Amino acid sequence: xxxxxxxxxxxxxxxxxxxxxxxxxxxxxxxxxxxxxxxxxxxxxxxxxxxxxxxxxxxxxxxxxxxxxxxxxxxxxxxxxxxxxxxxxxxxxxxxxxxxxxxxxxxxxxxxxxxxxxxxxxxxxxxxxxxxxxxxxxxxxxxxxxxxxxxxxxxxxxxxxxxxxxxxxxxxxxxxxxxxxxxxxxxxxxxxxxxxxxxxxxxxxxxxxxxxxxxxxxxxxxxxxxxxxxxxxxxxxxxxxxxxxxxxxxxxxxxxxxxxxxxxxxxxxxxxxxxxxxxxxxx
Amino acid sequence: xxxxxxxxxxxxxxxxxxxxxxxxxxxxxxxxxxxxxxxxxxxxxxxxxxxxxxxxxxxxxxxxxxxxxxxxxxxxxxxxxxxxxxxxxxxxxxxxxxxxxxxxxxxxxxxxxxxxxxxxxxxxxxxxxxxxxxxxxxxxxxxxxxxxxxxxxxxxxxxxxxxxxxxxxxxxxxxxxxxxxxxxxxxxxxxxxxxxxxxxxxxxxxxxxxxxxxxxxxxxxxxxxxxxxxxxxxxxxxxxxxxxxxxxxxxxxxxxxxxxxxxxxxxxxxxxxxxxxxxxxxxxxxxxxxxxxxxxxxxxxxxxxxxxxxxxxxxxxxxxxxxxxxxxxxxxxxxxxxxxxxxxxx
Numbered sequence: 001x002x003x004x005x006x007x008x009x010x011x012x013x014x015x016x017x018x019x020x021x022x023x024x025x026x027x028x029x030x031x032x033x034x035x036x037x038x039x040x041x042x043x044x045x046x047x048x049x050x051x052x053x054x055x056x057x058x059x060x061x062x063x064x065x066x067x068x069x070x071x072x073x074x075x076x077x078x079x080x081x082x083x084x085x086x087x088x089x090x091x092x093x094x095x096x097x098x099x100x101x102x103x104x105x106x107x108x109x110x111x112x113x114x115x116x117x118x119x120x121x122x123x124x125x126x127x128x129x130x131x132x133x134x135x136x137x138x139x140x141x142x143x144x145x146x147x148x149x150x151x152x153x154x155x156x157x158x159x160x161x162x163x164x165x166x167x168x169x170x171x172x173x174x175x176x177x178x179x180x181x182x183x184x185x186x187x188x189x190x191x192x193x194x195x196x197x198x199x200x201x202x203x204x205x206x207x208x209x210x211x212x213x214x215x216x217x218x219x220x221x222x223x224x225x226x227x228x229x230x231x232x233x234x235x236x237x238x239x240x241x242x243x244x245x246x247x248x249x250x251x252x253x254x255x256x257x258x259x260x261x262x263x264x265x266x267x268x269x270x271x272x273x274x275x276x277x278x279x280x281x282x283x
Numbered sequence: 284x285x286x287x288x289x290x291x292x293x294x295x296x297x298x299x300x301x302x303x304x305x306x307x308x309x310x311x312x313x314x315x316x317x318x319x320x321x322x323x324x325x326x327x328x329x330x331x332x333x334x335x336x337x338x339x340x341x342x343x344x345x346x347x348x349x350x351x352x353x354x355x356x357x358x359x360x361x362x363x364x365x366x367x368x369x370x371x372x373x374x375x376x377x378x379x380x381x382x383x384x385x386x387x388x389x390x391x392x393x394x395x396x397x398x399x400x401x402x403x404x405x406x407x408x409x410x411x412x413x414x415x416x417x418x419x420x421x422x423x424x425x426x427x428x429x430x431x432x433x434x435x436x437x438x439x440x441x442x443x444x445x446x447x448x449x450x451x452x453x454x455x456x457x458x459x460x461x462x463x464x465x466x467x468x469x470x471x472x473x474x475x476x477x478x479x480x481x482x483x484x485x486x487x488x489x490x491x492x493x494x495x496x497x498x499x500x501x502x503x504x505x506x507x508x509x510x511x512x513x514x515x516x517x518x519x520x521x522x523x524x525x526x527x528x529x530x531x532x533x534x535x536x537x538x539x540x541x542x543x544x545x546x547x548x549x550x551x552x553x554x555x556x557x558x559x560x561x562x563x564x565x566x567x568x569x570x571x572x573x574x575x576x577x578x579x580x581x582x583x584x585x586x587x588x589x590x591x592x593x594x595x596x597x598x599x600x601x602x603x604x605x606x607x608x609x610x611x612x613x614x615x616x617x618x619x620x621x622x623x624x625x626x627x628x629x
Contacts, residue, residue: 185381
């Protein structure tokens with residue numbers, strides 16, 4: 001793609017004419033250390049007080065593995081659902097003018113503001129077997145509350161604004177002329193969306209996905225109400241950590257936390273690399 | 284392909300952008316739509332492309348009524364001022380896009396599309412840039428890719444909306460010459476919009492001068508420049524000076540003096556005299572001429588532009604003198620326009 005010669009070794013990006021590179025970098029590093037690095041290294045340090053054998057015993061425990069699977073699996077599913085419908089919501093908000101658009105726009109942010117416990121209780125009431133929606137789904141044999149499906153529902157609710165708010169501004173910037181150009185070249189409406197618009201939105205959609213996913217993995221408040229919290233079945237990893245803490249089993253709690261941390265970090269890193277790659281291509 | 288615009292009217296939310304416009308474009312012609320902003324030139328171009336639908340009237344491609352066809356069916360090549368390239372596609376993919384979105388049997392095989400893309404890149408003199416992304420090209424290169432993309436679908440007409448508007452002067456001149464060459468080589472019927480008269484006059488076979496949603500004049504560069512048919516065209520194309528005059532008994536009078544020009548067919552009464560500042564005959568004495576005191580004198584490139592105050596009303600007109608002409612030193616200059624035109628006072 002670019003024809004820049006391969007660089008030997010590491011090099012700082014050339015500072016611009018704007019002064020303060022040293023100052024701002026120094027401040028950023030200090031700030032990140034204070035806010036993120038110190039608490040996290042404390043976590044690693046605590047879990048390191050366990051020996052390898054003990055750590056491995058906790059990590060390979062069926063209950064831990066199931067909890068991690070449920071946490072990451074539901075978060076992934078919910079983020080995937082949000083990518084589809086969040087993009088759709090953003091599309092409607094950007095493309096169409098209809099009465100009440102501003103209200104819908106404001107509503108998207110509600111999951112940000114609402115205490116997550118409130119969301120969890122509200123969703124549980126709705127989806128419980130005797131709730132408004134649960135009652136309708138019951139005859140179809142679909143059980144939402146107190147199952148992993150309920151977790152997905154809660155995480156979809158929590159994660160929606162992340163996708164909408166990252167995709168929306170990029171969508172607003174789409175040049176109308178690009179669509180017109182595609183139309184004059186003979187592309188149908190569907191081809192314009194899939195071949196021209198969507199690829200341009202992909203980086204923003206990936207960002208929205210990773211934010212919604214990360215939020216879903218860490219979500220606690222809303223999930224514990226709707227999940228039912230059955231060990232091995234619908235128990236999320238953050239809940240397991242809290243259970244261990246309540247048993248004063250700090251090493252076990254920190255060990256699970258450390259595993260979550262490592263997994264999340266790897267996944268976000270991958271997403272970031274995909275981002276960088278696509279940004280390099282599309283400028 | 285011949286294009287015929289028949290009595291087209293276009294309104295945007297009740298506001299008319301075009302009033303009853305008709306225009307015949309011959310096959311293979313290079314036509315410029317020229318006018319100030321808001322004159323409706325871009326609207327007319329977009330109507331031909333199908334990007335807008337006429338409020339009234341019809342547009343024909345050959346004998347076919349194109350106004351009933353969608354943009355996709357019209358098969359026009361459209362080039363936008365700001366290129367409108369697909370950022371996430373390589374240059375080759377951009378050019379091949381119009382062929383790739385065809386369905387079924389009309390879509391050429393991939394290898395054929397690739398071959399066609401590189402052929403067009405040769406034509407627009409960008410060979411070897413197939414793998415680049417638009418972000419890695421300069422403005423002039425992007426516009427050439429946009430043109431290649433538009434030509435890839437073998438359009439019936441090529442429509443360009445201020446194609447050089449976003450480029451700097453140097454690149455503009457270069458691309459102008461190059462577009463003319465491409466047109467001569469490929470023979471596409473081409474319509475381009477511009478507000479730059481130099482561009483229109485230099486490039487086009489015929490120029491369509493537009494103002495306030497109407498066509499003022501259609502003609503070759505010579506027609507438009509030498510025989511403008513309205514005060515607007517006189518004022519808009521090239522330099523012009525004007526004076527309020529009166530017609531009496533076939534003679535033109537400025538205030539209370541005849542200026543030595545006769546207009547036997549002009550209607551009696553108030554009128555405005557238009558002439559080109561460089562097309563004047565300087566006189567010594569003055570019985571039947573326009574005379575004025577020099578109010579200002581500026582050197583402009585190869586000539587000297589002199590501003591004169593005429594008569595009691597102190598009407599100002601500009602004329603051009605050769606540098607070093609003795610008249611420039613005098614405080615009073617007398618002249619008579621060479622080629623001129625009278626329009627009845629509005």
